Amino acid sequence: MTTTVQQPEGAGTPEADVLLDVRGLKVHFPIKKGVIFDRTIGHVYAVDGIDLQIRRGETYGLVGESGCGKSTLGRAILQLESPTAGEVVFDGTDLASLKGEQLRRQRRHMQMVFQDPLGSLDPRQTVEQLLLEGMRAHGLTKDAQVARTRLTELLSAVGLPKNALSKYPHEFSGGQRQRVGIARALSVDPQLIVADEPVSALDVSVQAQVINLLEDLQEEFGLTYLVIAHDLAVVRHISDRIGVMYLGGLVEEAEGEDLYDEPLHPYTRALLSAVPVPDPVVEDSREQILLPGDLPSPANPPSGCRFHTRCPWRQPTRCEEERPELRVVQVDGVPASHRVACHWAEQIASGELGRHTVEVDDVTHPDEIHPEIDSSLGAKGVTDASA
Amino acid sequence: MTDRPGTSTYPSGEGEPLLSVRDLTVTFGRGAKAFRAVDAVSFDVRPGQTVGLVGESGCGKSVTSLAIMRLLPSRGNAVTGSVHFDGEDLLTLSDTQMRDRRGRDVAMIFQDPLSSLNPVVPLGVQVAEVLERHRGMNRGDAGRRAAELLDKVGIPDPTRRLKEYPHQLSGGMRQRALIAMALACEPRLLIADEPTTALDVTIQAQILALLKELVQESGTSLIMITHDLGVVAGLCDEVNVLYGGRIVERARRHDLFARPRHPYTGGLLASIPRLTEGKGRRLTPVPGSVADNIPWEGGCAFAPRCSSEIEVCRERTPELVPDHEGLGPDRLLRCHNPLESNPLDDAPSDEEVRA
Numbered sequence: 021m022t023t024t025v026q027q028p029e030g031a032g033t034p035e036a037d038v039l040l041d042v043r044g045l046k047v048h049f050p051i052k053k054g055v056i057f058d059r060t061i062g063h064v065y066a067v068d069g070i071d072l073q074i075r076r077g078e079t080y081g082l083v084g085e086s087g088c089g090k091s092t093l094g095r096a097i098l099q100l101e102s103p104t105a106g107e108v109v110f111d112g113t114d115l116a117s118l119k120g121e122q123l124r125r126q127r128r129h130m131q132m133v134f135q136d137p138l139g140s141l142d143p144r145q146t147v148e149q150l151l152l153e154g155m156r157a158h159g160l161t162k163d164a165q166v167a168r169t170r171l172t173e174l175l176s177a178v179g180l181p182k183n184a185l186s187k188y189p190h191e192f193s194g195g196q197r198q199r200v201g202i203a204r205a206l207s208v209d210p211q212l213i214v215a216d217e218p219v220s221a222l223d224v225s226v227q228a229q230v231i232n233l234l235e236d237l238q239e240e241f242g243l244t245y246l247v248i249a250h251d252l253a254v255v256r257h258i259s260d261r262i263g264v265m266y267l268g269g270l271v272e273e274a275e276g277e278d279l280y281d282e283p284l285h286p287y288t289r290a291l292l293s294a295v296p297v298p299d300p301v302v303e304d305s306r307e308q309i310l311l312p313g314d315l316p317s318p319a320n321p322p323s324g325c326r327f328h329t330r331c332p333w334r335q336p337t338r339c340e341e342e343r344p345e346l347r348v349v350q351v352d353g354v355p356a357s358h359r360v361a362c363h364w365a366e367q368i369a370s371g372e373l374g375r376h377t378v379e380v381d382d383v384t385h386p387d388e389i390h391p392e393i394d395s396s397l398g399a400k401g402v403t404d405a406s407a
Numbered sequence: 408m409t410d411r412p413g414t415s416t417y418p419s420g421e422g423e424p425l426l427s428v429r430d431l432t433v434t435f436g437r438g439a440k441a442f443r444a445v446d447a448v449s450f451d452v453r454p455g456q457t458v459g460l461v462g463e464s465g466c467g468k469s470v471t472s473l474a475i476m477r478l479l480p481s482r483g484n485a486v487t488g489s490v491h492f493d494g495e496d497l498l499t500l501s502d503t504q505m506r507d508r509r510g511r512d513v514a515m516i517f518q519d520p521l522s523s524l525n526p527v528v529p530l531g532v533q534v535a536e537v538l539e540r541h542r543g544m545n546r547g548d549a550g551r552r553a554a555e556l557l558d559k560v561g562i563p564d565p566t567r568r569l570k571e572y573p574h575q576l577s578g579g580m581r582q583r584a585l586i587a588m589a590l591a592c593e594p595r596l597l598i599a600d601e602p603t604t605a606l607d608v609t610i611q612a613q614i615l616a617l618l619k620e621l622v623q624e625s626g627t628s629l630i631m632i633t634h635d636l637g638v639v640a641g642l643c644d645e646v647n648v649l650y651g652g653r654i655v656e657r658a659r660r661h662d663l664f665a666r667p668r669h670p671y672t673g674g675l676l677a678s679i680p681r682l683t684e685g686k687g688r689r690l691t692p693v694p695g696s697v698a699d700n701i702p703w704e705g706g707c708a709f710a711p712r713c714s715s716e717i718e719v720c721r722e723r724t725p726e727l728v729p730d731h732e733g734l735g736p737d738r739l740l741r742c743h744n745p746l747e748s749n750p751l752d753d754a755p756s757d758e759e760v761r762a
Contacts, residue, residue, distance in 0.1 A: 079686075085607035193696045223463040224634065228678035228692030235689075250607065257680035257690070276686055294612035296637025298679055300660045303641035310616055311609045313563075314577040 039244050040074040040097065040212060045106035047089070047096045051319060064319045066092040068268035069106075071346070074212070079238065079245040081259030081276070083252055083291070087315050089268040090248045094214045097246065098130050099123060111211065128158045131205035135217035137197030141189040147200055148185040151207045158208050170207070177240065178203045178233060195226035202233065206241065214246045219254060231258055252295050256280055261357075264288050267318055267326040270346060274358035284349060284360040284369055286333045287311075312378045325363065332375040338363045424451035425628050426475070426596055430488035433467070433474050437485075444470045446652040446703060447488070452596065457622060457629040459643030459660075461636060463675075465697045467652040468632045472598045475630075476515055477505050492596070511541040514589035518601035520581035524573040530557075530584055531569025537591040556587040560617060579610035583617070590621060597622070598630045603638065615642060636675060640664060645737070648672050651700050651708035654727055657739040666734055668745040670713045677750045691750070707743065717744045 047067040052058040066089040074080045084090045095101040097108050099115050108115045110130065118126055131154075134140035141150060151171055152161055161167040175184060178199040189197055198218065205213050218234065219227040235258060237243060249255045255262055262279050264272045264287065272285040283289045290309040297303055311330050316322055322329045328339040346359040351369045367373045433445040445467040452458050460468040473479050474486050477497060490497040492513065497505065509515075517523040525533060534556060535549035544552065550569065557565035560583040573581055582602060589597055599618065603611040619642060622629050631643055639646050639660070646663050648656040648671065656669040667673040674693035695712040702708065703724055710720040720743050730738040730745070 085609060193698050195696055223696075224636075224675055225463065225678045225693035226696055228680070228690035229694070231680065232690055232692065251680075252608070253680040253682045256682055256686075257684065257688075258686060260686060280682060290609060292682065294608040295682055296611070296615070296635060296641055297682065298636040298640045298664065298676060300640045300664050303637075308612055308616070310612055312613075314579055314610065315607075 037075045038073045039076040039111055040072075040246070041109040042070060042072045042097060043107050043109070045070045045093070045096060045108065046104045047092050047101055048104045062319055065268050065321055066318055067096060067103075068321070070265075070268075070270055072263060072270065072273070074244060074246060076211075076244055077238075077242055078260040079247060079258055081255035081262040082246065082248045082265060083250065083255045083262060084265035085250060085291075085315055087267075087318060088265045089318065090265050091216050093265070094132070094216050094246060094248050098127070098132055098214055100132075125158075128208045129210050130212045130214065131208065131210040133198075133201050133205050133213060133215040133218050136221055137194060137201050138189060140201055141197060141204075143189055146186055146188055147180075147203075150189075150200065150204055154204060154208050160208065174203045174207055177206065177237060193226075194222050195229055198222060198230050199233065202230075202237070206237065209241075210243070212244045212246065214248070216248045217250070218247065220249065220251060227254070234258060252291060264291065267315065267321050269326060269343075270361065271327065272358075272360045272362075273346060274360075275355070278355060278358045282351075282354060282358075282369070284351070284354070284358070284365045285327075285362050286331045286368065287327050290332070309375070325361075330378060332378055333364060333368050333373055334376075334378070335364055335373070422453060424491075425454045425493060426452040426630075427491040428471075428475065428488070429491070431471065431474055431490060432485075432487045433470050433479065434485045434487075435483060443703075444652055445474065448649075448652075448654055449488075450647055450654070450657070452628045452630060454595070454628055455622075455626045456645065457631060457643045459639045459646040460630065460632045460649055461634065461639055461646060461675075462649035463634055463697065466649040468649050469600055471649075472515065472600050472630065472632055476509060476513060476598065478515075507541070510537050510589075510594070511592045512594055513596045513598065514592070514594040515598045515600065516582070516585050516589050516602045518604050520578065520585050520605070521573060523585055524581060526573055529570050529572055530576070534569070534584065534588050534591060537588055541592045553587075553591070556591055557584065560584070560587045560590075560621075561613070562587070578606055579613060582606060582610075582614055586614075586617065586621070590625070590627075593625060594627060596628045596630070598632070600632045601634070602631075604633070604635070611638075618642070636664075636679060648675075651697070651703065653703060653708070653741065654739070655709070655741045657727075657737070658734075659737065662734060662738060666749055668730055668734070668738070668740050669742050670715050670744075670746055671709050673746045673750045674712075674714070707741075715744045715746065719743050 045067055046069055048063040048065055050060040051062045051064060053061045070093060082090045082093065092101055096103050103116055110126070113126065115123065115126065148171065151174060152167065155161045155167060171185060172182065175182060180196060180199050180203070189200065192200065219230050222230060231254065238245060247255060247258055256276055259276050262274060262276050263270045264285065266287050272279065272283070272288045279288065280292065283292055290311045293309045309332060313330055316329055324340040324342055325344050328334045331339070342363065344361040344363050346361045348356050348359055349365045351366055364373055429449045431445055431448045432443060435442045435444055448471055450458060460471060462468050475490050475497065479486065486498060497508065531550055531553050534553035535546065538544045538549040538552055539546065554565040554569055557568055562568055562580055562583050576584065603614050606614060615638065621627065631639070633639060643660050645657065645659055647654050648669065650671050656672050663672065667676055671693065677691040678693060680690060693712050699711040700708040701711060701721065705724065706721040707725050710716050713720065725741045725743050727739050727741040730740040
């Protein structure tokens, strides 16, 4: 994908406000095979050409189904995964060019909150040790008294009792563990927090507590968030701007309200219509767009528009040959900040093109899928195997 | 089931109950360490009806289903009460008799389709096994029938898929295969334990549509166990809300969502982020977590987290009693101080209706 990024005009934000600028980011994982000598027999195109800008103080929500590369993108932004191509400019510095000590120092400004609170906390460390480790690494604990006050502040910020410091992760409930994870991310006073599915492992009532906490902390510390989630309602609730990912690429990007009021990309429409609504009146009356089949393998993505194999609006021309780029569309009432990667967005929005049925057989062509890649495992399964 | 508001698209659940669960209690451990995971749960499932069991993790919904299927380990727990299926108490049957029922009369779909399938046996053999065991079919006939079943649940190219192993299928396909196995003998009751929790939204929509269609077509009764109130809203005729091992509220689908009466149900509904609401509205979560519960003996387990707690809540155990008239039929409630108004009423409801 060529990188022709235009700052969305009319958004009224000067370039200086951009905290994180991702351009043409690609992460490809090699697929290796062989008993003695590993041969690379292909690549998993986990992230394949993504441009996105996150402004200071905003929350950017990234949604997509499992295997679409959203977590890999988050990790690549933090340089936890080395990008194959493209650049990640954070606060004016290109992270991809940094190495060793310089990169390590930079990490203080970018922290991550993980999905599984128990798995991401060391079971043998008390909360105090957990929180101090990061601070020590960045030289923030030279004065023991200051560090002590900082810990108390952190605990009260995330709503944990003071005696939590001497406890181990297993002594907490799921919601409290996630609070510990958030406190750890906050401990080094970062600017950007990448939260990868921060609430999906939690119960509904606890989930709401953590969402509220994230919002409060943003206000208090002026944080910038990149929230990665598969739950559209959660993303909608906390995000200013939202990007929808499908198979390694962004297919639509807009302000939260615009995206939900007028989804332009067929995939976004299907995704929104698939979310169960906790209201029987709505459930009885609404029309669902059921997508046939599964996500195609990211090792062998479809040509042209990646979504064309499952798209109910697919056209005989262009969709299969030409990969659409994110562009501003000329539809009434759609602002310039709303960009979509679909050749036919205008015609679909105006109702000129109608939906048609998609043959399921088109979707899962067995011979086209690499036998060693289970599409449901996606990129994660493959990296584990080749690591 | 005739006076349900709105469009009734489900077969009515009239007549004698097919499954009648009475005072089902499951206790793990003994003596001082005993823990009651399910506490005197009673409900009926009529033919063709879809009954939902809703609650957060640890509320006993899965243990209830395992107890009904008699799938709990034989040691370390005590199951009391009765589970009458078609007039027979499942809990008193011998293991052999129960094996004849499982898969034939009562079938179950689990949350994680990968660990419910045998990884080293081809799919076709696993689906055909049910038919060979219960219907006495020979391998060839069973194989052909298995292919038909896979086709029915929407798996493309079923004859090729029969030879494949579970790891070669995607998550959605595996869940479809499990549904095919569960429906192979046309059971009269299907228990689905979080069947879509491990799946993506678009796949979840496919599976729910499939379940809805199959239930309507075959008149199978369905017990839907889930934590997702959205799933319940679209699928269930009657909903039981569980908390701390007990049913705290029971109502028909529309009644429950229109007028939640138990503070826990209201709290759950208020803590869900809605698609139609933008950034800004603060969620009103249920404070605390299940760890804060007090025992049911001598009070209401939910009291420490409850926003409408009154004095009596910590003194007397609330009973599950019929709610007052005018709120819709068959409503049961276990609360001393129920909600008088819907906590969501301040949000405009007509805006929630979207195509």
